[in-house]
Structures are given as structure tokens and as C-alpha cells.
Amino acid sequence: MNRTDAVPFCGLPPLPGEAGWNTSPLLAGVLLAGLLIGWRLAADRRPLLAGWAVLAAALVSPLCSLAVALxxxxxxxxxxxxxxxxxxxxxxxxxxxxxPGALALSAALLAVALWFWHLPAPYALTFTSDIAWWAMHATLLGAAALFWAGVTRAPRADAALLSGLATAAQMGALGAFLTFAPRPLFAPHALTTLPWGLTPLEDQQLGGLLMWVPGGIAFAALALLALARALRAAPEQMEA
Known part of the structure; x- marks a missing residue:
């Protein structure tokens, strides 16, 4: 759908008490197909099941519907x-x-995906184009998974730490920009936030704060965890 009157993939913006589950057969089919493919290729199926459950919850649960409004x-x-x-x-x-070069590239890809899909025009496009909605979530998931694969298994601990902290910094910068922007930037939410007790600017500021503080801290913490694992593994590799 690419019309201005198109219904977003997750449905029309709900009012309080009306957010529902995403029952799209296409989404269910894609998630099931992805899980079956991953089941055949995964080296460890436990994190696969856990990660796929979180992904499904993010896209199928009422979060999908609420994300249209807020x-x-x-x-x-x-x-x-x-x-x-x-x-x-x-x-x-x-x-x-x-x-390290490939790790830096993965961090750059994640930064590009994050900033691109949170610019006003591409963001608005995901409300009128199903293709854009799929592209947004696929690129964010793919770039983030590639980044974490590099950080957690980087041959050099300093490269993993640097990439993780740089990613935390750029996410924090985007969050700060959205928090301190003097006006609302996202047209799809111009009329959807008031029933939830927020002005469009307050909703944007809340989103920026979530990205800036919890998001930045989580990226930095996971990077430090990767560093700790790499340092613990270093003596074992030397002994081997």
C-alpha cells in the first residue's frame, strides 16, 4: 500500500483500551518460515527460540498496534x-x-539503519507502505544481529569495546536530538497521541529519552559484557 489513505500494517491507531494483536497471516507465515529455517541452521537452538519469541512478541502483540499511535x-x-x-x-x-574492519562496518550499518528509519520522511513512509514497514524491521533486526555477532565474537576485545561504545554514543545522540527537538517531527502521530494523554512533542521526547538513556546504557553494558568474555577467553586461548 502506498496511498496517503492506506491503513498501516499494524492497523489504525487505537484509542485507550482498543489495542489489539496483529493477526496478519502474512506476518505469522514469515515468522514461522524464519523459525523453521533458523531451526535447521542454528548452532544453538535455545537462544534461537528465545530470540524468535521476543521478535514475535514485538511484532504480533499489542505493541504493534500501540506503535501506530505512539x-x-x-x-x-x-x-x-x-x-x-x-x-x-x-x-x-x-x-x-x-x-576489526568488518566489525566497524557492521556498526556503521546499524547506525545507518537506526538513523534512516527515525528520520521523519522514511518513518512516515512505514505508515503508508507495507514494503517500507517490512524493510524497516528487517534492516534493524539484520543490522543489529550482525553487529552483536561481531561484538560478542570479535577476535580483539578493544575493537569490540570501541564498536559497542561508539554505537551507544550514536544512539544516545539520536535520542538526545529527538528529546530536545523544539517541535514534533513525525506527522503520523500529529493526531494520535492526545487520547493517550500526551502531546505529539511529549510523545517524541519520551521516545527520545528511551533511546538516549536505557538504549544507550544497554548497548554500552552489552559491549562491556562482550569485553569481559573476551578477556576471560584470552588466557584459555594462550594456554591452548
Whole structure:
């Protein structure tokens, strides 16, 4: 759908008490097909199941419907995908990036995807184009999973830490920009936030704060965890 009167993939913006589950057969089919493919390819199926459950919850639960009404919920949905589902899925596969250059590239891809889909025009497009909606979630999930695969299995601990902290910083910068913007930037929410007790600007500020503080801290914490694991593994590799 690419018309100005198109219904968003997750439905029309709900009023309080009306948010519902996403019962799209297409979404259910894609999630099931992805799980079956992952089941055959995963080296560890436990994080695969956990990550896929989180991804399904983010896209099928009322979060999907609420994200049509509130920018802050859409940000929360994206953080759930990038900070919970993506690391779990990365842990399910034994993908290893070639070196610091590849790790830096994965961090750059994640930054591009994050900033691009939170610019006003591309963001608005996801409300009128199903293709854009799918592209947004696929690129955010794919870029984040690739990034976490690189960070958690980087051959050099300093490269993993640097990439993680740089990603935390750029996410914090985007969150700060959205928090301190003097006016609302996202046209799809111009008339959808008031029933929820928020002005469009307050909703945008809340979303920016979620991205800036919890999002940035979580990225930095996961990067430090990856560093700790790499340092613990270093003596074992030297002994071997």
C-alpha cells in the first residue's frame, strides 16, 4: 500500500483500551518460515527460540498496534528488537566477522539503519507502505544481529569495546536530538497521541529519552559484557 489513505500494517491507531494483536497471516507465515529455517541452521537452538519469541512478541502483540499511535512505543518496540531479540539470534549462529574492519562496518550499518528509519520522511513512509514497514524491521533486526555477532565474537576485545561504545554514543545522540527537538517531527502521530494523554512533542521526547538513556546504557553494558568474555577467553586461548 502506498496511498496517503492506506491503513498501516499494524492497523489504525487505537484509542485507550482498543489495542489489539496483529493477526496478519502474512506476518505469522514469515515468522514461522524464519523459525523453521533458523531451526535447521542454528548452532544453538535455545537462544534461537528465545530470540524468535521476543521478535514475535514485538511484532504480533499489542505493541504493534500501540506503535501506530505512539512514537515512544515504536521506539520501545525497536529497542526490544535490537537489544533483546538480535543478540539472542546472533548467539544462535556461529557467524564470525573477519576482523576489526568488518566489525566497524557492521556498526556503521546499524547506525545507518537506526538513523534512516527515525528520520521523519522514511518513518512516515512505514505508515503508508507495507514494503517500507517490512524493510524497516528487517534492516534493524539484520543490522543489529550482525553487529552483536561481531561484538560478542570479535577476535580483539578493544575493537569490540570501541564498536559497542561508539554505537551507544550514536544512539544516545539520536535520542538526545529527538528529546530536545523544539517541535514534533513525525506527522503520523500529529493526531494520535492526545487520547493517550500526551502531546505529539511529549510523545517524541519520551521516545527520545528511551533511546538516549536505557538504549544507550544497554548497548554500552552489552559491549562491556562482550569485553569481559573476551578477556576471560584470552588466557584459555594462550594456554591452548
Amino acid at each position: 512514537f515512544s512505543v515504536r521506539v520501545g518496540q525497536h529497542l526490544l528488537i535490537m537489544l533483546v531479540a538480535a543478540p539472542l539470534l546472533a548467539a544462535a549462529f556461529r557467524t564470525r566477522l573477519a576482523g
